[in-house]
Amino acid sequence: MADGDGLGEATAAAASPPAPAPGLSPPLGWRERLRAGLAGTGASLWFVAGLGLLYALRVPLRLCENLAAVTVFLNSLTPKFYVALTGTSSLISGLIFIFEWWYFHKHGTSFIEQVSVSHLRPLMGGTEGSISEPGSPSSSRESETSRQSLSECKVWRNPLNLFRGAEYRSCATAYVLLAEEEATTIVDAERLFRQALKAGETIYRRSQQCQHQSPQHEAQLRRDTNVLVYIKRRLAMCARKLGRIREAVKIMRDLMKEFPPLTMLNIHENLLESLLELQAYADVQAVLAKYDDISLPKSAAICYTAALLKTRTVSDKFSPETASRRGLSTAEINAVEAIHRAVEFNPHVPKYLLEMKSLILPPEHILKRGDSEAIAYAFFHLQHWKRIEGALNLLQCTWEGTFRMIPYPLEKGHLFYPYPSCTETADRELLPPFHHVSVYPKKELPFFIHFTAGLCSSTAMIALLTHQFPEIMGVFAKAVSMISRTCAEYL
Numbered sequence: 001m002a003d004g005d006g007l008g009e010a011t012a013a014a015a016s017p018p019a020p021a022p023g024l025s026p027p028l029g030w031r032e033r034l035r036a037g038l039a040g041t042g043a044s045l046w047f048v049a050g051l052g053l054l055y056a057l058r059v060p061l062r063l064c065e066n067l068a069a070v071t072v073f074l075n076s077l078t079p080k081f082y083v084a085l086t087g088t089s090s091l092i093s094g095l096i097f098i099f100e101w102w103y104f105h106k107h108g109t110s111f112i113e114q115v116s117v118s119h120l121r122p123l124m125g126g127t128e129g130s131i132s133e134p135g136s137p138s139s140s141r142e143s144e145t146s147r148q149s150l151s152e153c154k155v156w157r158n159p160l161n162l163f164r165g166a167e168y169r170s171c172a173t174a175y176v177l178l179a180e181e182e183a184t185t186i187v188d189a190e191r192l193f194r195q196a197l198k199a200g201e202t203i204y205r206r207s208q209q210c211q212h213q214s215p216q217h218e219a220q221l222r223r224d225t226n227v228l229v230y231i232k233r234r235l236a237m238c239a240r241k242l243g244r245i246r247e248a249v250k251i252m253r254d255l256m257k258e259f260p261p262l263t264m265l266n267i268h269e270n271l272l273e274s275l276l277e278l279q280a281y282a283d284v285q286a287v288l289a290k291y292d293d294i295s296l297p298k299s300a301a302i303c304y305t306a307a308l309l310k311t312r313t314v315s316d317k318f319s320p321e322t323a324s325r326r327g328l329s330t331a332e333i334n335a336v337e338a339i340h341r342a343v344e345f346n347p348h349v350p351k352y353l354l355e356m357k358s359l360i361l362p363p364e365h366i367l368k369r370g371d372s373e374a375i376a377y378a379f380f381h382l383q384h385w386k387r388i389e390g391a392l393n394l395l396q397c398t399w400e401g402t403f404r405m406i407p408y409p410l411e412k413g414h415l416f417y418p419y420p421s422c423t424e425t426a427d428r429e430l431l432p433p434f435h436h437v438s439v440y441p442k443k444e445l446p447f448f449i450h451f452t453a454g455l456c457s458s459t460a461m462i463a464l465l466t467h468q469f470p471e472i473m474g475v476f477a478k479a480v481s482m483i484s485r486t487c488a489e490y491l
Contacts, residue, residue: 079470086463090456097452112448172200172227190238200228240274249274269301276384300377303342310335315390320397336398341415343402348438350399352378353385363430370423371438372430409441
């Protein structure tokens with residue numbers, strides 16, 4: 001069952017060898033250093049060599065005479081030629097600009113830059129620097145980076161989602177499958193889950209009695225434990241959906257006491273939401289004190305709930321004008337810092353809480369720190385923020401200040417690790433196609449889009465001016481050609 005993914009991941013992490021200390025790498029040999037230096041300076045060497053060769057051959061090639069002949073030819077051209085030339089250039093650059101814009105919005109990168117990296121860099125000496133043999137230091141660093149990016153983009157089940165297909169085929173899991181795939185109402189799903197609970201408890205007790213007979217029996221006990229926890233958790237969610245919130249809270253608390261090692265199932269996030277619905281803020285603070293620990297994984301639910309509790313103490317009296325005159329109090333500073341911490345962890349949430357972006361139904365699986373997690377959190381917690389007077393006002397006034405503390409979020413974070421760059425791709429797979437995926441940090445337009453747009457605009461303007469004022473533009477063209485000829489003769 002997917003709830004056991006955390007156990008498998010923890011086991012794999014314990015069995016894997018320790019990673020090397022960050023910032024330390026094996027020293028490169030002189031060949032590798034020379035190769036890297038040549039790869040980095042290849043473009044400059046080619047450019048300098050070309051200029052030197054051109055200067056050395058200026059007399060044999062009669063560059064001055066040829067340049068004079070070209071100048072005479074250009075002076076003899078009519079304005080109609082320049083109109084046609086600039087108009088054609090404007091059309092071509094406009095087509096390139098439109099294609100670049102479309103390619104960037106579809107693939108997230110510039111086509112010209114991609115072609116330059118793929119085809120021109122090898123010609124400039126960058127191939128050997130980018131290809132490494134297996135077992136080499138660069139190869140190990142690349143594999144370590146890829147493993148880190150994969151771990152950053154681990155997909156988690158949405159803890160607030162109710163319906164999901166089961167993966168095991170026993171009596172208990174068959175009832176789970178019926179509850180999640182066939183039940184049309186929460187009441188029907190709860191009835192089937194209660195039948196699954198009876199079967200699951202029987203199987204669990206039987207596995208407990210046989211757990212010490214063999215490793216296979218121990219594995220079976222872990223599986224049956226996950227199934228039992230899954231069923232009880234779903235019953236708690238059914239009770240929450242049907243308004244029996246205190247019953248749901250009791251089931252969740254009992255689960256967390258009975259199975260404390262299964263913290264990676266994020267049952268405490270369901271408990272936080274239910275306690276917020278009861279407005280039991282002291283109990284919420286107690287849960288946060290246990291799970292908002294530096295050694296435990298974070299989530300949007302934990303970070304933003306902590307911010308909500310600190311905001312609650314000052315939001316009803318907060319005023320931006322008053323704060324700008326007298327400064328922030330200690331409690332207000334704590335609330336603002338908690339908001340900044342939450343925004344750094346998941347910067348997509350505020351736009352959904354402030355209803356700057358429309359909400360959709362949350363997906364079955366979420367990516368922590370991604371847009372999918374932001375949707376899932378805001379979908380279930382927006383009502384709790386609205387219930388506290390002034391909370392959304394304080395969030396609106398302060399959340400954007402987070403980005404001044406982390407100008408380069410992909411390279412260095414403030415309270416958390418740098419923001420993973422792979423969230424956009426994973427979120428696009430998790431979310432429906434009609435949803436506009438939130439991207440952080442916001443991608444700047446590539447250089448070649450600006451370049452082609454400027455080229456298209458400038459050539460179109462020159463074509464228009466040449467058509468309207470042919471004499472003036474002719475004089476301007478002659479002056480430019482004379483200046484170019486003078487500079488060439490001087491060299």
